[in-house]
Amino acid sequence: MKRIYLDHNATTSVHPEVLDAMLPFLKEDFGNPSSIHWAGRNPKKAIDKAREQVAYLFNCDVSEIIFTSCGSEGDNLAIKGTVEAKKDKGSHIITTKVEHPAVLNTCKYLEKTGFEVTYLDVDSYGMIDIEQVKSSITPKTILISIMFANNETGVIFPVEEIGKIAKGRNIVFHTDAVQAAGKIPFNVKKLNIDIAVISGHKLYAPKGIGATYLKRGVRLTPLIHGGHHERNRRAGTENVAGIAAIGKACEIAVRDMKDESERLAVLRDRLHKGLAEKIPHVKLNGHPEKRLPNTLNLSFEFVEGESLLLNLDMKGVAASSGSACTSGSLEPSHVLVAMGIPHEVSHGSLRFSLGKDNTAEDIDYVIDVLPPIVERMRSMSPLYEASTGKAANISFAADNCKH
Numbered sequence: 577m578k579r580i581y582l583d584h585n586a587t588t589s590v591h592p593e594v595l596d597a598m599l600p601f602l603k604e605d606f607g608n609p610s611s612i613h614w615a616g617r618n619p620k621k622a623i624d625k626a627r628e629q630v631a632y633l634f635n636c637d638v639s640e641i642i643f644t645s646c647g648s649e650g651d652n653l654a655i656k657g658t659v660e661a662k663k664d665k666g667s668h669i670i671t672t673k674v675e676h677p678a679v680l681n682t683c684k685y686l687e688k689t690g691f692e693v694t695y696l697d698v699d700s701y702g703m704i705d706i707e708q709v710k711s712s713i714t715p716k717t718i719l720i721s722i723m724f725a726n727n728e729t730g731v732i733f734p735v736e737e738i739g740k741i742a743k744g745r746n747i748v749f750h751t752d753a754v755q756a757a758g759k760i761p762f763n764v765k766k767l768n769i770d771i772a773v774i775s776g777h778k779l780y781a782p783k784g785i786g787a788t789y790l791k792r793g794v795r796l797t798p799l800i801h802g803g804h805h806e807r808n809r810r811a812g813t814e815n816v817a818g819i820a821a822i823g824k825a826c827e828i829a830v831r832d833m834k835d836e837s838e839r840l841a842v843l844r845d846r847l848h849k850g851l852a853e854k855i856p857h858v859k860l861n862g863h864p865e866k867r868l869p870n871t872l873n874l875s876f877e878f879v880e881g882e883s884l885l886l887n888l889d890m891k892g893v894a895a896s897s898g899s900a901c902t903s904g905s906l907e908p909s910h911v912l913v914a915m916g917i918p919h920e921v922s923h924g925s926l927r928f929s930l931g932k933d934n935t936a937e938d939i940d941y942v943i944d945v946l947p948p949i950v951e952r953m954r955s956m957s958p959l960y961e962a963s964t965g966k967a968a969n970i971s972f973a974a975d976n977c978k979h
């Protein structure tokens with residue numbers, strides 16, 4: 577069976593060069609990088625090198641990189657670490673309704689402990705309004721946490737403007753750059769970012785490794801106390817293989833980004849156009865331009881995203897849907913809900929996220945197999961018939977999953 581992977585925003589494969597870079601530290605170079613004897617030397621050197629490679633992607637100094645276990649840890653460190661360090665200055669956080677759960681649920685947790693959080697709205701494109709960022713600031717605001725690019729729609733936020741605002745008011749600005757890293761270039765200094773978070777497995781390194789940029793001088797209380805690793809900012813014996821991997825992945829990302837992004841944008845648009853030509857009632861979720869080059873989120877009205885996914889899976893195509901059918905309840909994606917997309921439309925959404933191994937043949941295959949699936953599902957859908965006037969009075973709840 578064909579295997580076409582179009583779910584790179586969920587995770588990526590490990591790049592062969594990345595695998596090569598990490599293997600020695602799972603074999604002969606097993607030493608503890610803190611050891612001063614021979615066994616510690618190569619691991620220590622590997623960490624130093626990786627720190628340079630990651631710093632190069634961020635455009636920052638090596639001393640400003642903290643290795644973490646994942647993107648979620650980076651977001652937790654940024655948010656909890658900042659409010660803990662600054663709680664004498666205020667108790668207000670500004671974020672958005674469309675953040676990754678690593679940010680949203682951290683903020684929700686902090687609300688229970690007495691912090692106040694403003695969750696900014698987005699418009700129908702999934703874009704925030706910079707005026708709302710400004711008007712939400714109070715004398716108590718200590719942190720603005722707004723993602724660089726959204727994982728579901730690929731929408732890219734006006735990080736430069738936010739950085740200027742935060743800097744002018746002396747508020748810490750954290751951005752979850754997990755989806756931006758490796759897809760679009762950024763310079764944390766030019767953008768006035770104080771804390772930026774990336775994750776290895778979203779850019780061709782393995783799962784379980786992340787990196788956080790922390791601007792020199794910005795105070796942060798560590799989450800994990802222990803030894804003096806990472807300049808006392810994150811204790812724990814370093815994941816040397818993972819660190820070597822994310823270093824190599826960042827080096828490759830910087831090297832290949834321009835060509836690869838252009839290539840993926842062409843493939844993505846080919847997919848969009850091909851599907852929209854063959855399938856009626858297809859809607860783009862997200863901003864048409866301010867969007868990651870690899871991400872395409874579409875709604876196929878009158879069908880159910882989960883069933884689409886299962887049918888695509890049977891054809892060997894891996895994608896993602898805008899809802900998760902868990903424990904009998906079909907929750908539409910919080911991102912699509914925040915965009916004001918009606919539930920019945922967001923239920924029929926699919927996210928295609930492209931990556932390095934995708935070819936034009938892959939895309940054409942999807943353009944071939946998906947339209948008949950949608951057509952078949954619509955032909956069985958009372959809703960679709962209702963919309964075309966053949967039947968009436970049937971509500972959306974008729975699907976497999978209960979609301």
Ligand SMILES: *Cc1c(COP(=O)(O)O)cnc(C)c1O
Pocket residue numbers: 585586645646647648649651676678723725726727752754755775776777778784785786
């Ligand atoms: C995947 C992802 C994370 C979490 O990263 P993990 O390494 O899986 O913990 C955070 N933010 C965004 C935007 C993501 O896409």
